Amino acid sequence: MVASLSDSLLFAAVVVYALAMLGFAGASASRRAGEVTGLAARERVLVGAGGPSVTVPDPVVPRPATGWAGPAAMALTVAGWALHLGSVVTRGLAAGRVPWGNMYEFSSVAALVAVTGFLVLVLRGKVDRSLGAFVMLPVVLYLGLAGTVLYTAVGPLVPALNSYWIKIHVAAAVTASGAFLLSGVLALLYLLRNRYDERTDVGRPVRFPVSLGRALPVSRALDRATYVVIAFAFPVWTFAIIAGGIWAEAAWGRYWGWDPKETWSFITWVLYAGYLHARATAGWKGRKAAWVAVAAAVALIVDYYVVNIFVVGLHSYA
Amino acid sequence: MPDGRSVTFARTTEWATFQVTQDPGKGIALVAAVGMVLGLCLSLFVRRRRLWVRALPAGGDGGSARTVVEVGGLARTDPDAFAAEFDELVERLRATVPGQE
Numbered sequence: 320m321v322a323s324l325s326d327s328l329l330f331a332a333v334v335v336y337a338l339a340m341l342g343f344a345g346a347s348a349s350r351r352a353g354e355v356t357g358l359a360a361r362e363r364v365l366v367g368a369g370g371p372s373v374t375v376p377d378p379v380v381p382r383p384a385t386g387w388a389g390p391a392a393m394a395l396t397v398a399g400w401a402l403h404l405g406s407v408v409t410r411g412l413a414a415g416r417v418p419w420g421n422m423y424e425f426s427s428v429a430a431l432v433a434v435t436g437f438l439v440l441v442l443r444g445k446v447d448r449s450l451g452a453f454v455m456l457p458v459v460l461y462l463g464l465a466g467t468v469l470y471t472a473v474g475p476l477v478p479a480l481n482s483y484w485i486k487i488h489v490a491a492a493v494t495a496s497g498a499f500l501l502s503g504v505l506a507l508l509y510l511l512r513n514r515y516d517e518r519t520d521v522g523r524p525v526r527f528p529v530s531l532g533r534a535l536p537v538s539r540a541l542d543r544a545t546y547v548v549i550a551f552a553f554p555v556w557t558f559a560i561i562a563g564g565i566w567a568e569a570a571w572g573r574y575w576g577w578d579p580k581e582t583w584s585f586i587t588w589v590l591y592a593g594y595l596h597a598r599a600t601a602g603w604k605g606r607k608a609a610w611v612a613v614a615a616a617v618a619l620i621v622d623y624y625v626v627n628i629f630v631v632g633l634h635s636y637a
Numbered sequence: 638m639p640d641g642r643s644v645t646f647a648r649t650t651e652w653a654t655f656q657v658t659q660d661p662g663k664g665i666a667l668v669a670a671v672g673m674v675l676g677l678c679l680s681l682f683v684r685r686r687r688l689w690v691r692a693l694p695a696g697g698d699g700g701s702a703r704t705v706v707e708v709g710g711l712a713r714t715d716p717d718a719f720a721a722e723f724d725e726l727v728e729r730l731r732a733t734v735p736g737q738e
Contacts, residue, residue, distance in 0.1 A: 543717060550681045554674060561670045572658040574666065595681075 322413035322473040328406035329427065329466055335399035336434075337459050342392025343451030347534035349388060392451055393441070400438060403431050403462075413473045419489050420476045422627060425496075426465035430458055432497025433504075436548055446505075446544045447536040453508050454501070461500075484566035491559035496619060498552035499591070502545050503616025506609040509541035513606055542605070545612055546598055553591050560584050571633065580634035583622035590615035685713035688726065706734070 407428055411418035419425050433454075441448045476485070515532025518525050525532070535541065563584070564574035575581060594611040597603035627634060638644065689709040697703045708727050712719035 539717070554677050554681065557674050557677060561667075561674065564670070565667070568660075568663060572656055573660065574663060 320413075321409050325406045325409035325413055325473075326466075328402050328409060329462070332399045332402035332406055333459055333462050333466065335395055335402060336455050336462070339392045339395035339399055340452050340455035340459060342388050342395055343448070343455060346388035346392060347449055347452065350534075389448055389451075393448055396434070396438065396451065396455065400431070400434050403427070403434065407431055410473065414475070416476060417486055417490070419493050420480060420485065421469075421471045422624075423465055423469040423471045425489070425493055425623075426469055427462065428493045429497035429500060430462050430465065432494055433501040434458055436498050436501045440544050440547070445547060446540050450505075450508055450535055450541070453531075453535070454504055457500075457504055479570070482566065482570070484562065484569070488559060488562040488566050491555050491562055495552045495556035495559055496623065498548050499556070499587075499616055499619050502548040502552065502612055503619075505541055505545040505548060506612035506616070508535055509538055509545055509609050510606060510613070511535065512538040512541055513609075542609070545609065549591060549594060549612065553595065556584075556588060556591065560588060567633075576633075578634065579626045579630045579632035580622065583618065583626050587615055587618040587622050590618050684715055684719070686719050686722075687711045688723070690730070706730070 407418050407424075410424060410427075414420065419428050437451075437454050440446045441451075475481075511529065512532045512535040514529050515525055515535075516538060518529060560581075563581070567576070567578075567581075568574040590611060594608055594615055597608035597611050626632065687710065689707075691707045691709075693705050693707070695703045695705040708723075708730065710719065710723045710726075
């Protein structure tokens with residue numbers, strides 16, 4: 320009963336997130352439509368001044384900029400977040416344990432952390448909500464995949480995970496992972512906006528993926544947001560690896576054994592450490608640092624999905 | 638079996654494997670790891686910034702004596718946030734000094 324409630328809540332959350340995404344996209348589209356209206360009005364005046372007797376056909380006037388789509392999308396995101404949180408909590412209640420015991424649950428909680436991070440960034444004024452559509456799109460796809468491909472019915476933990484360390488090690492890992500995924504999206508958006516600025520500054524035309532950059536916050540804000548999120552997640556990730564080592568020592572008799580999961584966690588850690596150094600180094604800050612953040616996020620995805628599903632190792636369960 | 642042979646269950650042998658490890662260095666590794674996390678948090682969350690204020694007499698005497706106040710700042714962490722903080726500090730300094738030009 321509670322288990323199916325959790326599933327329904329997740330489905331509802333995905334639907335509300337998708338609506339929020341459309342709202343964010345509508346907000347930036349109507350802003351752009353507003354720009355076009357201004358342009359059309361100017362042109363009409365010019366033509367009218369040239370020949371008063373000429374009848375000017377009314378140009379197609381786009382919808383004027385509306386102010387409610389953005390706030391409504393924010394409200395929907397908060398509502399979706401509440402549904403999502405409800406789904407995670409009821410999942411935990413149904414299973415009688417922490418709700419991060421398999422890949423489906425882990426992915427759902429990681430997405431919840433990412434959305435929480437996005438909301439915190441926007442509400443604290445670190446970034447403009449105009450990037451909402453670009454954040455909600457991967458969230459919707461990710462949750463959609465988690466809820467279908469990775470879906471696992473409520474059940475007890477596999478014996479290997481039945482330890483109080485799952486509360487410590489996995490809680491830290493999922494928190495850091497969610498934040499890292501968010502930082503990966505922010506870094507990609509930074510690169511997009513950066514490319515857009517670079518081309519428009521010299522008056523070169525922008526084509527499709529780059530032209531999306533117009534709807535994004537300024538690249539400086541995106542760079543700072545990426546940094547803030549990674550600076551938060553990196554110590555948490557470090558702690559997760561150390562706690563994993565303590566658990567490994569208790570369970571397998573050694574704290575580090577170059578198991579595939581351990582190796583990829585280490586690679587991810589090194590790349591994020593590289594990002595933090597790159598961002599503070601002249602000649603590496605900006606675009607190069609952002610690429611390091613993207614590479615690190617890819618390593619994280621390999622660490623979690625590829626290692627769990629395709630590689631045989633001590634973490635091959637769930 | 639189809640060809641007339643038979644398979645019988647003979648016996649089982651109980652067995653167990655033991656893996657024994659001894660790692661006298663693990664305590665040191667733990668202390669080092671904890672120290673690393675603490676150092677990491679300090680380096681990420683303590684904002685290192687420096688501020689210089691230099692007041693130099695710039696000629697004149699008595700009622701017309703002038704002092705030039707120079708303010709400089711350097712941030713090792715988060716320069717963007719420091720720029721705003723620096724401006725605010727300069728404003729506060731300005732407000733406390735009477736009779737400026």
